[in-house]
Amino acid sequence: MENKKIKWGILSTGWIAHKFATALQVVDNCEICAVGSRNLESALSFASEFNIPKAYGSYEELVKDIDVDVIYIGTPHNLHLENTLLALNHNKNVLCEKPMGVNEREVNIMIDKAKEKNLFLMEALWSRFLPNIIKAKDLITEGQIGEVNFLKASFCIRSSGAQQYRHFNIDLCGGTTLDIGIYNIFLSLFLLGKPDKMVAVAGLNDQGCDTNSSYVFNYGKEKLAVMYSSFLADLPVVAEIHGTKGKIILEHMWFCPGNVKLISDTGVEQIFDFEINGNGYELEAQEVVHCVLNEQKQSDKWSLEHSLELVRAMDEIRHQCGIVYPNHDL
Template sequence: MTKKIKWGIIGPGKIANKFAADLVISKDSVLYGVASRDLDKAKAFGEKYGATNCYSSYEQLAEDPEIDVIYIATPHVFHYENTMMCLKKGKAVLCEKPMGINSDQVEEMLQEAAKQKVFLMEAIWTRFIPATEKMLALLEQNAIGEVLFVHADFGFKGDGNLESRLLNKKLGGGSLLDIGIYPIYLSLLVLGIPTDIKAMARMTTTEVDSYCSMLFNYSNDSKAILESTIEAKTPTEACIYGSEGTIKLHSRFHHANKITLTQNGVEEVFDIDYKGNGYFHEIEEVNNCLRQGLTQSSKLPFTLSLDLIKLIDRVKNEIGLEY
């Protein structure tokens, strides 16, 4: 595959706008199509970002033989349905996080991708942000010694609209699935799978979590202290504390452009910017994988997405969150 990768987008909402803006600056990519149940919305989005075609149904886009890969940017609860439809039509998929709302859905999605022998990846852009790569390199170099504990938070104040995507249970609302996934993902990246989980939450009248606090324990006695909330703006930073120092991912840590390494009381600051809105880097990863004929990314493989949703399911069980 030497030509430009032709992308399709399903669900032209807020996050899709940021993603499409980064597609425009990717020299290896072209926005070939955008689909919405509202054709006028698709046309407006397509005109803004130079899409070749606009479709009034997701199926029309998935059936277009010209499209190489489809970015799913619909609300959480539709990820499974939309991704499975695309996979069954033989299309590569980049599915916005969370890939599914439970591990059963994600397992089916991964199995279908394997069956169809097509590429599938969860769109956790954090993994491909240059600052994240630097953090992993520092850990690999044993820069802070043995990791003792991780602390990460993510919080912003929502508008309180009970019908919004954030609070509507039918749309997979709540802080856990929307932003709690980022602290959990960081803990998984750094420490792996915990042996024990404790979690508490504050629930809304719509029966989703507006605040979630988590404590993870690991077999080597390391810890992770994690928080997510849509009740208030929080620092949204992450610190990795080791026996020989600390690594701080500055706000907002899930797409940080600054890291501070502290060793023996001496700070070293790394300013590591990302390109565009930050989605550029995951776009390039998908393009590279497709050019190599791969069905999954080595940086964000199927196993990691499955581990992540299983962790989220464990937290859901702890706080009594059901969809």
């Protein structure tokens, strides 16, 4: 078991696929054996960059490769269902980039197919596996900041893409909620659990994509999580969790590898630093390798039910804001 290598196939050759392939270089018990693209030239270039032995000019050829154990899907949101089903129907385990589906219906279709085929399936939400996020959770569980009463999280970047770019294109399931707001929503669910109530508002472009979005989760009488995401503004991408005995601060680009600052109500400050071997994506990949080697069909750390909880929250936010994806929200 310890010497067995899980063989990966990379489906797509975009930016996120490059990040993931880079991370796989430091993951134990695995290797990349194939890459597939809709363009053979792109696949060959990617294969050359990462020393991958096989390159395919279609996704269909990739999933038919008998040597591949797991397919990593790094395509845009609107293709996740189609690409995941393609891989599962060819008996490949799947790690699908977040969001796994653009709505609960799509996620359930993927889950049902994985169960039917008795295959592993996981959403690639890398932040769940980062040590700074895990440490924040541990500090709360240990009571280091007392009773949590307020969480604030933001993810705002000014996007320079044109209106047909995926950030702003309704046909590509654009908008901030699924693309970057998902991290805020994940953090609140991960640290505080399922809220009693959600309230959301958004600014929509002419196509109906949310270019600005704000959402509040209510956790009872006084506890709130206040979150916002934007493609129109550059703001510090930070998260803070406040309690009766202190606060936890996840500094700029909090959803990435970083440190954790713990500040007591008396002003005593502690900073927790963490060493990782790569760019951070290797941690979710290592979880997949562990699960597949142990014949698990889902991760205990980021289960299929977790993915369902996340997409249900995003569905509710989109419903309240009037965000509809014409080819998906049937």
